[in-house]
Amino acid sequence: MLRDAAEGTTVADYSWPEPDRRGQIGRGPARLDGAVKSTGFARYPSDRNPPGLLAAKILTCPHAHARVVRIDTAAAEAIPGVRVVQVIQGEGSEIQWAGDEVAAVAAETDDIARDALRAIQVEYEVLPHFVTEEHRERAPVAEPGSERTDGDPDAAFASAHRTVEQTLGMPQMAHMCLEPHGQVASWDGDELEVHASTQAVSTLAGQFASELGIPATQVRIRTEYMGGGFGSKFSPDRWGIVGAELAREAGAPVKLFLDRDQEVSVAGSRPSAFARVRVAADEQGRLVAWDSDSWGSGGLPGAGQTPLPYVFSRLPNRRLRHTSVPTNLAGARAWRAPNHPQACFLTMASLDDLANELDLDPIEFLDRNLEFTGRADVYREELGIAAGMAGWKERWQPRKRSRDSALQRGLGVSIHTWGGRGHASNCDVTVHADGAVEARIGSQDIGTGTRTIVAQVLAETFGLELPQVRVSLGDNRFPQSGPSGGSSTVGGVSASTRRAAQDALREVLARVAPELGAAPEELAAAGGRVFVEGEPSRSMSWTEAASRIGGAPVSAQGRNPGPGRLISSGVGGVQIAEVEVDMETGVVHVERMIAVQDCGLIVNRRLAESQVHGGLIMGVGYALFEEWIPDPVTGRLLNADMEFYKLAGLLDVGSLEVHMMTGPGYDERGVIGLGEPPVISPGAAISNAVANAIGVRVPYLPLTPDRVLDALAGRGGIA
Amino acid sequence: MxxxxxxxxxxxxxxxxxxxxxxxxxxxxxxxxxxxxxxxxxxxxxxxxxxxxxxxxxxxxxxxxxxxxxxxxxxxxxxxxxxxxxxxxxxxxxxxxxxxxxxxxxxxxxxxxxxxxxxxxxxxxxxxxxxxLGSPDAMHEVQQAFVENDAQQCGYCTPGFVVAAAALLARNPRPGEREIEAGLGGNFCRCGTYMGILGVVGAPGHAAGRSGGDHGG
Missing domain, CATH: 3.10.20.30 (Beta-grasp domain)
Structure with a gap:
């Protein structure tokens, strides 16, 4: 215990153990749910088949903009096996995007439900639509944001040594969760249980309750496993409410998961971003001015300003203009590191072109301007490490002007930042008299390894091994913990768990201290034993110690935020891409990606590396392959599937090399989230590598062969 | 069979x-x-x-x-x-x-x-x-390798990958890049677990293989 002089009270000391005393933190145990996932025994929400289950399907509007004139469900209701037909948007409703929900059916089988959808007759009045925001001048509605000017950009541009100006952009793209959005809803009287594929176990109940007109205390949310969210699964969504209503009316459990075309079209996308960017530097290669006229769309809601200029946010003399362009497409959702990949591409591609104009190595150019970032020392160290890993000094060459060979290689670099502070979290830790230890926490493991992280913190604190502790999560009956978004989970749950575990341990130590003839604060737990610090012979096993607590288990609740420096926020990362471009076909292949990343104190090294790998791979996807392709004529997506909406495959991603910044200078910061940062830079780094390889900028992501060939031919710019 | x-x-x-x-x-x-x-x-x-x-x-x-x-x-x-x-x-x-x-x-x-x-x-x-193929208490060696190589995150693609990898390795215990592409090119992962999966099938440069990687755990 520490004496807090200012308060004059005794406060507990909550901290992470010193490096030489860590039993779990920083190691790389395999994820605890690996075996159930690898054997197919893990039951995802979409795998639940309670007795009497009905299958539900949703009828969607095929038009991007329409009014419902008439809807007739009689034929559907007459189909044997159809139990409930519900009109979601009836006559007179104005539909604003293709794929919006019009009606729903619950039936005895999936196929019968589909039959019923086909039997519903809907007459629409088709209205004009707009889905191609790249051409903002054609938009029927565009919402100019306020213009913001800092310093004197006009004067700075006028006296600059070099200026580049061009239009860059990237389209909307999908989350493409492999488990579609949806849930199994069942009622027991007026109590609702929902097995939901969600990132927000603790916050969903209130949203269901208010929509359904029941108290939140009567809503149980369960999510033992879930098949991916990436920012798109924070809400019950209309299909969640409809599923619960169908179940209530049918008096039977209802499974409602979106079909793939619906999942791609309406259940999550990342906003597009386009910008006319002008940026200038002086003769020393120092940035002097930025001017961007940006626009973008996240469907009907449009899209806000991304943080420009990215990372170099202290750059003086800048002007930012932004136009939000609504389209007749479903609204965007938070996509892993919201706004950052777009801002990163617009900025880092522009700076890379400016470095080229200055005849400077882009790493040297970034280095000369790090004072404009908030983390110059971290970036400088990371740039050095990344350059070393890439062999940059020996292998980087200025952009090629010649086409001596059909296959050209190039290197590109980008840097990024993220916050990642732990969210609000509560955790109950219980120690039983047999020595069993359990944490209960209303969090969720969305694939990042939250279950394993909590177990490691428990085992670390009590000096136990992982099989000796139990973690229960994925249930809103457990102490509420924040939604898994923005890389906030690992900080939140590790801090709340650590505080609860330290308090519970202190209580156990207080009970055994007299027997060991020491004060409680002289005791420690490690290696399965409780002992007097510095005198390991005065000890007892953990099981013995726990047996002294008597009949009632010891339990403690930990919270985040709370006392002690367990977490912080703010990270920097550097990525280098190496590509090979076929100058004849325009095909880009990523040969190698290097990621250097800090995230404070790493709890699980293996899971941390997996997060970075995942970010890099998703990044290769949006850099080379992924985009929503809306058909301007019909307003529907042309690729609402997995054949033509292309994810990166196993052998598309090249060699991935990860260096995590750990140890002195990093560990002291405490735990910081890692899910978002590694997905931010790949688009920029790969685009810069392609420019380095072929000598010209391809102004658009993804870098599809047609766009590469257009750029080589000097055509194909953005509107 | x-x-x-x-x-x-x-x-x-x-x-x-x-x-x-x-x-x-x-x-x-x-x-x-x-x-x-x-x-x-x-x-x-x-x-x-x-x-x-x-x-x-x-x-x-x-x-x-x-x-x-x-x-x-x-x-x-x-x-x-x-x-x-x-x-x-x-x-x-x-x-x-x-x-x-x-x-x-x-x-x-x-x-x-x-x-x-x-x-x-x-x-x-x-x-x-x-x-x-196996159960959590008695995993197939390929399933064990998925765990050891951390070849899963959300795990929703994992069952398909495990079966495809088991079939690939049954045909060819040491597949080259072309065989891996043919055997696993029809499976996609969204979380980005490909490095682990390449380790499972022992791809060149991913030597962890089915004996499992040492991550100090």
Missing amino acids: SDEAKGSGFSRRSFLRGGAAGALSGGLAAGLLPEDAAAAAAPKDVDGVPTVGPGPVEVELEVNGVVRRLEAEPRVTLLDALRDHLDTTGPKRVCDRGACGACTVLEDGHPIYACSRLLIESAGRSITTVEG
Whole structure:
């Protein structure tokens, strides 16, 4: 215990153990749910088949903009096996995007439900639509944001040594969760249980309750496993409410998961971003001015300003203009590191072109301007490490002007930042008299390894091994913990768990201290034993110690935020891409990606590396392959599937090399989230590598062969 | 594995009990049980083509070593039969049209997309899903390797990848890049677990392999 002089009270000391005393933190145990996932025994929400289950399907509007004139469900209701037909948007409703929900059916089988959808007759009045925001001048509605000017950009541009100006952009793209959005809803009287594929176990109940007109205390949310969210699964969504209503009316459990075309079209996308960017530097290669006229769309809601200029946010003399362009497409959702990949591409591609104009190595150019970032020392160290890993000094060459060979290689670099502070979290830790230890926490493991992280913190604190502790999560009956978004989970749950575990341990130590003839604060737990610090012979096993607590288990609740420096926020990362471009076909292949990343104190090294790998791979996807392709004529997506909406495959991603910044200078910061940062830079780094390889900028992501060939031919710019 | 060689004593011939079925041939006939189904659903020839349905037909097949009998419409896919009728939910429905591989199962030892096979096509055949390869307490070596290589995050693509990788490694224990592409190129992961999966199949430069990587854990 520490004496807090200012308060004059005794406060507990909550901290992470010193490096030489860590039993779990920083190691790389395999994820605890690996075996159930690898054997197919893990039951995802979409795998639940309670007795009497009905299958539900949703009828969607095929038009991007329409009014419902008439809807007739009689034929559907007459189909044997159809139990409930519900009109979601009836006559007179104005539909604003293709794929919006019009009606729903619950039936005895999936196929019968589909039959019923086909039997519903809907007459629409088709209205004009707009889905191609790249051409903002054609938009029927565009919402100019306020213009913001800092310093004197006009004067700075006028006296600059070099200026580049061009239009860059990237389209909307999908989350493409492999488990579609949806849930199994069942009622027991007026109590609702929902097995939901969600990132927000603790916050969903209130949203269901208010929509359904029941108290939140009567809503149980369960999510033992879930098949991916990436920012798109924070809400019950209309299909969640409809599923619960169908179940209530049918008096039977209802499974409602979106079909793939619906999942791609309406259940999550990342906003597009386009910008006319002008940026200038002086003769020393120092940035002097930025001017961007940006626009973008996240469907009907449009899209806000991304943080420009990215990372170099202290750059003086800048002007930012932004136009939000609504389209007749479903609204965007938070996509892993919201706004950052777009801002990163617009900025880092522009700076890379400016470095080229200055005849400077882009790493040297970034280095000369790090004072404009908030983390110059971290970036400088990371740039050095990344350059070393890439062999940059020996292998980087200025952009090629010649086409001596059909296959050209190039290197590109980008840097990024993220916050990642732990969210609000509560955790109950219980120690039983047999020595069993359990944490209960209303969090969720969305694939990042939250279950394993909590177990490691428990085992670390009590000096136990992982099989000796139990973690229960994925249930809103457990102490509420924040939604898994923005890389906030690992900080939140590790801090709340650590505080609860330290308090519970202190209580156990207080009970055994007299027997060991020491004060409680002289005791420690490690290696399965409780002992007097510095005198390991005065000890007892953990099981013995726990047996002294008597009949009632010891339990403690930990919270985040709370006392002690367990977490912080703010990270920097550097990525280098190496590509090979076929100058004849325009095909880009990523040969190698290097990621250097800090995230404070790493709890699980293996899971941390997996997060970075995942970010890099998703990044290769949006850099080379992924985009929503809306058909301007019909307003529907042309690729609402997995054949033509292309994810990166196993052998598309090249060699991935990860260096995590750990140890002195990093560990002291405490735990910081890692899910978002590694997905931010790949688009920029790969685009810069392609420019380095072929000598010209391809102004658009993804870098599809047609766009590469257009750029080589000097055509194909953005509107 | 031939139909007659299965440990359960199950054989394709034992299904062919009805006279009408005897006139049928190939996978469509095997395992259909016309005498047990409604008369309207009995297989019949339409313009010389053996035909069942549209009503429910009774089908028998072996799933993970157990003979299962179910009644389903001929349009029901093998995947939906497994997941919705037999509560075998390891294979996942992701794209439902043969593009992503999450539903991969073995049919008589060969990897197939269960979403793109009708149940009646698999009648009389032996299906092995990811659950049939091993269990959490007794994992198949490929499943063990998925754990050791951290070749899963959310885990929704994992069952399909495990089955496809097991089939690949059964054919070729040391596959080269081309074989890996052919064997696993039909499976997609969204979380980005490819480095772990390459380790599982022992791809060059991913030497962790099936003996597992040492991550200090």
